[in-house]
Amino acid sequence: GDSVTQMEGPVTLSEEAFLTINCTYTATGYPSLFWYVQYPGEGLQLLLKATKADDKGSNKGFEATYRKETTSFHLEKGSVQVSDSAVYFCALRPSGNTGKLIFGQGTTLQVKP
Amino acid sequence: NAGVMQNPRHLVRRRGQEARLRCSPMKGHSHVYWYRQLPEEGLKFMVYLQKENIIDESGMPKERFSAEFPKEGPSILRIQQVVRGDSAAYFCASSPRADNEKLFFGSGTQLSVL
Numbered sequence: 001g002d003s004v005t006q007m008e009g010p011v012t013l014s015e016e017a018f019l020t021i022n023c024t025y026t027a028t029g030y031p032s033l034f035w036y037v038q039y040p041g042e043g044l045q046l047l048l049k050a051t052k053a054d055d056k057g058s059n060k061g062f063e064a065t066y067r068k069e070t071t072s073f074h075l076e077k078g079s080v081q082v083s084d085s086a087v088y089f090c091a092l093r094p095s096g097n098t099g100k101l102i103f104g105q106g107t108t109l110q111v112k113p
Numbered sequence: 114n115a116g117v118m119q120n121p122r123h124l125v126r127r128r129g130q131e132a133r134l135r136c137s138p139m140k141g142h143s144h145v146y147w148y149r150q151l152p153e154e155g156l157k158f159m160v161y162l163q164k165e166n167i168i169d170e171s172g173m174p175k176e177r178f179s180a181e182f183p184k185e186g187p188s189i190l191r192i193q194q195v196v197r198g199d200s201a202a203y204f205c206a207s208s209p210r211a212d213n214e215k216l217f218f219g220s221g222t223q224l225s226v227l
Contacts, residue, residue, distance in 0.1 A: 004155075032214055043117065043204060043218035044156070051214070089155060093214065100146070100169060101216065103155035 002027040006090050006104035013111050019077040021107045023064075023090035026071065031092040033057075033066050033073040034101065038087040047075075047088070080111045115140070117207050118187075119219035127227050132192040132199070134222045138207030145188045146216065147180060150202040162188060163211075192224075200226045 007022040025033065032051045036044040048057030050066035050073065057064050062077045073090060090104040118137040126132050138145050143164050148156040161169040162182040173180070177195075182188040192199055202223050206216040 006155075034214075036218075041220065043119075043220045044206075044216075045218070046215050049214060100158050100161055101156075102158070103148075105153070105155040 002094050002102050004090050004104035006107050010108040016079045019080045021075040023073045025092050029095035031094050034091045035075050036089045082111045085111045117217050117219035119205050119222050123223045125225045126195050129194050132195050134190040134203050135187045136205030137187040142207035142209050144208045145182050146206045147190050148204045195226045197226045
């Protein structure tokens with residue numbers, strides 16, 4: 001079945017460091033791909049999305065490119081801030097489906113001043 | 114412009130009791146999804162409901178779990194005869210349409226079973 005695999009955390013970085021969180025997926029057809037972020041004590045918020053191959057999603061300095069050839073959707077940010085500390089979830093929505101998302105296990109990011 | 118409201122935020126139950134988790138979707142949203150997050154794991158889909166209808170319950174355990182979304186009032190996730198393995202964070206999400214790609218999540222209910 002469809003699945004999402006993320007790099008394990010926690011990831012600890014210093015402020016202004018470069019961030020990469022790897023995400024790969026297994027799916028049939030043409031899924032949509034998402035990154036959600038969960039701040040402490042809050043629900044998940046959509047960070048960015050891409051709906052077809054080679055699309056780049058971007059928001060708040062974060063970027064991810066839908067790579068069908070490598071079945072990947074890695075999250076990147078050029079310079080992280082302390083306020084980026086959160087749990088990041090990669091997810092896919094199978095093609096032809098509704099809001100039934102398949103999530104990765106989440107990666108905790110800790111940014112130190 | 115209230116977001117998705119879930120209550121209670123924290124719920125403690127003893128084994129064998131019933132747990133009722135409530136979710137009020139965003140205004141204008143008629144599609145509700147329930148997800149469960151076990152410790153150290155990602156969110157797992159449980160059930161998808163529209164007003165008065167269960168559309169997809171493929172992620173619901175076969176026993177003890179039920180969900181409803183009545184014409185009036187919040188969506189309810191009900192767990193009967195809770196066991197320790199039910200301890201988890203339960204998240205509700207809503208969307209205005211079935212094909213809407215963006216889900217709006219509530220802050221979750223943390224269920225602890227003693």
